[in-house]
Amino acid sequence: MTVKEIINKYGNKRENLLQILHDIQNQSPQNYINQEDINLLSKEMKIPVSDIKGTASFYTMYSFIPRGKYIIRVCESPPCHLLGAQTIFKVIETKLGIKEGETTKDGLFTLEGTSCLGICGVAPAMMINDEAYGNLDEKKINEILEQIQEKESK
């Protein structure tokens, strides 16, 4: 879908901006919203570029820089923190060779921290794109990441 088609789908009212940004980012292979699209959005919706960026920057799910195909979000809120979120980060960092905020060289994974994902009952938890994973330990994380790597290598 083009940016114009996405705008038409929701209507060019300001209240639809977040949903439109979400869809633009979702269809980007690099999981981000590029400057060209923001300019077009600004023109079509009559919202200043700075306003669009300011609004989106309130939400951690939007990015203006290219990211991996899979965004790993590790929960850092207290329940997950207490049950080992830092260890979860370390396991992923070791496995993928990246630190928080970085993207793997093959463009497959980006590692990010996030606040509560709403699944504290299975802490420590993370999400990879739209999929949630709980009760994480080293073995489980490695299996999840290896499954994705295998799928992508085919």
Ligand code: FES
């Ligand atoms: S605190 Fe981690 S999912 Fe709620």
